[in-house]
Amino acid sequence: MPFFTSIYSDLLELILPRYCSACSIVLQTTEKHICVFCLYDLPLTRFEFYKDNPLHRLFWGRVMLQQATALLYFKRCGKARKIIHQLKYKGQSALAYQMGFMLGLTIKNSPVFEVPDLIIPVPSGASKTRSRGYNQCTHIANGLADATNSHVREDLLKTGKSKSTQTRKGRYARYLNVKDGFILGPWGNQDSSVLLVDDVVTTGATLESCARTLQEGGFSRISIAALAWTS
Numbered sequence: 001m002p003f004f005t006s007i008y009s010d011l012l013e014l015i016l017p018r019y020c021s022a023c024s025i026v027l028q029t030t031e032k033h034i035c036v037f038c039l040y041d042l043p044l045t046r047f048e049f050y051k052d053n054p055l056h057r058l059f060w061g062r063v064m065l066q067q068a069t070a071l072l073y074f075k076r077c078g079k080a081r082k083i084i085h086q087l088k089y090k091g092q093s094a095l096a097y098q099m100g101f102m103l104g105l106t107i108k109n110s111p112v113f114e115v116p117d118l119i120i121p122v123p124s125g126a127s128k129t130r131s132r133g134y135n136q137c138t139h140i141a142n143g144l145a146d147a148t149n150s151h152v153r154e155d156l157l158k159t160g161k162s163k164s165t166q167t168r169k170g171r172y173a174r175y176l177n178v179k180d181g182f183i184l185g186p187w188g189n190q191d192s193s194v195l196l197v198d199d200v201v202t203t204g205a206t207l208e209s210c211a212r213t214l215q216e217g218g219f220s221r222i223s224i225a226a227l228a229w230t231s
Ligand SMILES: [Zn+2]
Pocket: 020, 021, 022, 023, 024, 025, 034, 035, 036, 037, 038, 039
């Protein structure tokens, strides 16, 4: 970095300090969104190293998936929870992109995970999108696509009808709530392998419903990837 650019960056950091999204300490000039200590301390699942991982098993008997992976374990008081909160409720789209890029690198370097042809972000409910102004899954998908040289198709899967909030609902109630809640947009080659992208998997009801919609549209090679899994 040129000398004057470095001084300018240092002054900017002094006036407008940036904070780590996981531990809230002030970031150094070279750090982006997450400090180096938190990056080394992230609760990685390493699910990309084996096919029959616990997340994949969550969908057994529910919907046929080729592969499933999540980057982080989501704990009630952990770093993953803080990161997800920032990108989900604080509108930190650049953080969502960075985390998506990290997830994409794990898939790209996986010995078992196939790099998909198309990446589909889980659509946000229409009312949620309006209130937050953006869909965090789209930014995660964009980072993932850049890491794997894949394409994002945001128009392929859309919310078919408005949904009530899923908070405090059990797995079956959530399934009924989102069942048939998605519709397929115009699609081309159904032989394409597709990867559904979500931020956090809890019961898997939303991803299950999305995958079913794609299957009913003729897609057979469907995988899922999420930033975090609530084990
Ligand atoms: Zn940190």
